[in-house]
Amino acid sequence: MNVKDNAKFPKVVIIGGGFGGLQVAAKLKDKPVDVLMLDKHNYHTFQPLLYQVATGSLEAESIGFSLRKNFSSQKNFRFQIAEVSKVNPENNTIETTIGEVAYDYLVIATGSTTNFFGNKEIEKFALPMKSVPEALNLRYRILQSLEQATLLPNKDDREPYLSFVLVGAGPTGVELAGALAEIRNNILHKDYPELKKEDMKVYLVDFLPKVLGPMSDEASKGATRFLKDMGVEVMLGVKVDSYDGEEIKFEGGKSIRTKNVIWSAGVMGVIPDGVNKDLIVRGNKIKVDANCRIEGSENIFAIGDVAAMITDDTPKGHPGVAQVAIQQGKYVGETILQTLNGEANTPFKYNDKGSLATIGRNKAVADLGKIKFQGFFAWLIWMFVHLISLLGFRNKIIVFVNWIASYISFNGGSRLIIKRFEKDDAPKNKNELKDKV
Numbered sequence: 001m002n003v004k005d006n007a008k009f010p011k012v013v014i015i016g017g018g019f020g021g022l023q024v025a026a027k028l029k030d031k032p033v034d035v036l037m038l039d040k041h042n043y044h045t046f047q048p049l050l051y052q053v054a055t056g057s058l059e060a061e062s063i064g065f066s067l068r069k070n071f072s073s074q075k076n077f078r079f080q081i082a083e084v085s086k087v088n089p090e091n092n093t094i095e096t097t098i099g100e101v102a103y104d105y106l107v108i109a110t111g112s113t114t115n116f117f118g119n120k121e122i123e124k125f126a127l128p129m130k131s132v133p134e135a136l137n138l139r140y141r142i143l144q145s146l147e148q149a150t151l152l153p154n155k156d157d158r159e160p161y162l163s164f165v166l167v168g169a170g171p172t173g174v175e176l177a178g179a180l181a182e183i184r185n186n187i188l189h190k191d192y193p194e195l196k197k198e199d200m201k202v203y204l205v206d207f208l209p210k211v212l213g214p215m216s217d218e219a220s221k222g223a224t225r226f227l228k229d230m231g232v233e234v235m236l237g238v239k240v241d242s243y244d245g246e247e248i249k250f251e252g253g254k255s256i257r258t259k260n261v262i263w264s265a266g267v268m269g270v271i272p273d274g275v276n277k278d279l280i281v282r283g284n285k286i287k288v289d290a291n292c293r294i295e296g297s298e299n300i301f302a303i304g305d306v307a308a309m310i311t312d313d314t315p316k317g318h319p320g321v322a323q324v325a326i327q328q329g330k331y332v333g334e335t336i337l338q339t340l341n342g343e344a345n346t347p348f349k350y351n352d353k354g355s356l357a358t359i360g361r362n363k364a365v366a367d368l369g370k371i372k373f374q375g376f377f378a379w380l381i382w383m384f385v386h387l388i389s390l391l392g393f394r395n396k397i398i399v400f401v402n403w404i405a406s407y408i409s410f411n412g413g414s415r416l417i418i419k420r421f422e423k424d425d426a427p428k429n430k431n432e433l434k435d436k437v
């Protein structure tokens with residue numbers, strides 16, 4: 001393995017440069033440890049804005065940030081692109097695409113991926129949105145569906161291309177539904193004069209009886225009202241039965257003809273092999289103790305979306321949000337330093353700073369402790385929080401300028417199809433359209 005080994009200091013290996021992994025590394029800056037971060041991508045992804053990449057209002061580069069660049073001033077930090085497949089706790093090594101790597105301390109910060117709950121058919125045809133490549137794929141799919149609809153003179157034939165079904169009414173589903181409704185309301189008639197606004201349908205489906213399940217009733221009701229005002233059909237208490245790429249069927253008999261099903265109904269932790277199966281709990285998460293250590297291990301930690309800290313206060317673990325990963329990342333960095341100094345570790349305590357979700361222009365919902373509000377002010381706070389949380393000054397400026405331009409013009413984003421949708425065997429002419437997506 002072509003990595004400089006600094007044998008002088010204890011070696012901390014961090015798997016994943018997401019919200020959690022970044023904080024562990026930053027906390028160890030200028031400390032007597034050798035930090036190696038491994039990630040299958042060479043960039044950090046700001047997942048909360050993926051939906052804007054998917055709907056063409058932001059470019060992918062503006063929500064990613066090079067991990068090497070981010071730590072270029074940190075002398076005890078090294079980075080390698082590598083996918084980690086296995087942990088060998090018995091000899092303190094991991095197996096990766098660049099070979100075997102030894103560690104003194106290991107932090108598993110691999111996040112989560114889309115959970116299709118074992119339904120292979122839905123997994124084959126529905127589109128997930130957990131990474132930049134997936135968001136770009138979704139963008140190409142949305143734009144190609146609109147392009148293909150323009151080739152079809154018959155409303156009935158156009159219907160599957162113009163129906164967008166979002167399964168899962170959590171923040172991702174709500175934000176995507178709002179963004180698609182804004183395309184329908186503000187952009188469709190400008191970019192696609194061949195199409196009618198009324199023909200494009202956006203459905204938001206969940207088997208739970210409310211949108212934004214983890215947020216307050218006020219937030220949920222506010223978001224539902226905003227979505228309905230924007231023309232989104234909100235279908236709650238409805239369970240998906242099947243999807244074959246042509247028609248989504250729901251339990252109870254209802255169905256929608258659609259080529260565009262976007263799946264955000266669940267996530268599951270990404271766990272390398274080698275972790276004791278008895279420690280894997282609901283949501284495919286690794287059970288950790290109050291110090292974020294994998295139970296039974298002295299030197300392996302798990303944080304963020306992949307970890308479940310089950311206590312009396314958190315019987316289901318912590319929510320899968322960036323703040324948990326950030327706070328656990330800082331905490332684990334500190335805990336490793338305390339351990340090296342022979343100091344006692346205090347238990348992790350999550351400080352819930354509240355939740356925000358945006359639905360569209362001037363429309364957001366905020367639960368900040370006991371203070372709950374919806375509308376323009378919540379939307380301003382949502383924008384501010386996301387801007388300051390983005391990595392990189394350049395990204396902050398680009399995103400800010402994009403948002404201002406969109407606000408003024410009602411027509412933001414470039415909406416280019418740079419690369420065709422991957423699963424697509426796109427037809428070359430109208431006659432082939434009927435059989436192909």
Ligand SMILES: Cc1cc2nc3c(=O)[nH]c(=O)nc-3n(C[C@H](O)[C@H](O)[C@H](O)COP(=O)(O)OP(=O)(O)OC[C@H]3O[C@@H](n4cnc5c(N)ncnc54)[C@H](O)[C@@H]3O)c2cc1C
Binds near residue numbers: 015038044111
């Ligand atoms: C669309 C979307 C919108 C969201 N919106 C919000 C929001 O508004 N507010 C909020 O608080 N939270 C939001 N979240 C949740 C939030 O992004 C996650 O909780 C957070 O990213 C978890 O951080 P993490 O460090 O655990 O994992 P991640 O940030 O997911 O990072 C995991 C990293 O590990 C790498 N990795 C994975 N497996 C391997 C492997 N085997 N080998 C090497 N590298 C690997 C990945 O490439 C990735 O860089 C959203 C999530 C999504 C998907």
